[in-house]
Amino acid sequence: MLKQFFIICSGADTDILNQCSKGEQNKYAGIGATVFFTALMAFIAASYALFTVFDNLLTAISFGLIWGLLIFNLDRYIVSTIKKTGNMVDEFIQATPRILLAIIIAVVIAKPLELKIFEKEINQVLLAQKNQLTLNNKNQIAEQYTPSIEALNNDIEFLHQQINTKETEVNQLYNTYIAEAEGTAGTKLVGKGPVYKEKREKHDALLAELKALKTENKEKINNAEAQIAQLKLNFDNQILNSQPIINNFDGLMARVNALETLPWLPSFFIFLLFLAIETSPILAKLLSPKGAYELRLEDLETAIKTIVSQNKNQRALQLKTDYVINDRIYTDIEQEDELYHYKRNKARDLMQLQADIFFKNQKNVL
Known part of the structure; x- marks a missing residue:
């Protein structure tokens, strides 16, 4: 039963092959088994690749099954259409387009499986890339907000400097009229004379200006600090909103690019493995001698051509x-x-x- 199934997979004419020897039947059963398992590997590879894209198991399996059937049909067609003529050069020329197609299929099948085999290494590369993207993202967003925040901080500092300057002037006037009252400076007369009163009034006026300046600047400082807090909140929100995009940076193309950064030799050997699997039915048919099946098929086709x-x-x-x-x-x-x-x-x-x-x-x- 299994042998008959593999013979069907090889694309051979079962009616003709049943008239041939067991060895000839086993040869085509082996070719059919290679075609079947190649299609099975294509199904697994496509399902994994599509799962990384859609992140849905049912969708991935459905499309993977379609892709596996397509590869099965192509391989079966390629093997069944190679005719044994007895001339190796003619047979190789005849098989060249089919070998090229087999190479393309091998590349398509091998790449998703390479992604799965080197998944841990690829995840490490993607983690490093995500971290770098996070830093770059923060720097880019900071470039939008930092100038505004720095400008507001400079405004706050300037407002504090205004208050400090005014306080220094008030303190100097305070010391001046106290020294005048004590007779240690100014007129050198102890007591609260006219000069003392003049300096005291000047101090009180400047003190009132200081209080008004503090009230006015405090309101401005509060507004500036509120703007800074809002800018920082917007900055944090923008980073928070953009981070999921970076976290999801693990799609098919990202993984393929990450795979390219790894050493090429292991991937190359995996490709050679699948290339050998994909081209083995063709090479087996090219290298095998012209058997009873080919002779019977040629006889039947020649008879039809004659008629x-x-x-x-x-x-x-x-x-x-x-x-x-x-x-x-x-x-x-x-x-x-x-x-x-x-x-x-x-x-x-x-x-x-x-x-x-x-x-x-x-x-x-x-």
């Missing part, structure tokens, strides 16, 4: 003979007076009818 050629020549001769017979028949009829007089009368009637119609038309015009 078709005979039928084609017979139809051509029948057509040629029919032309000759028709020529003789019309030549004989040409000499008969009865046919001549019949056609002469019909022609006369037709011309009379045409003349009557012409006369009627001309009469209507006049």
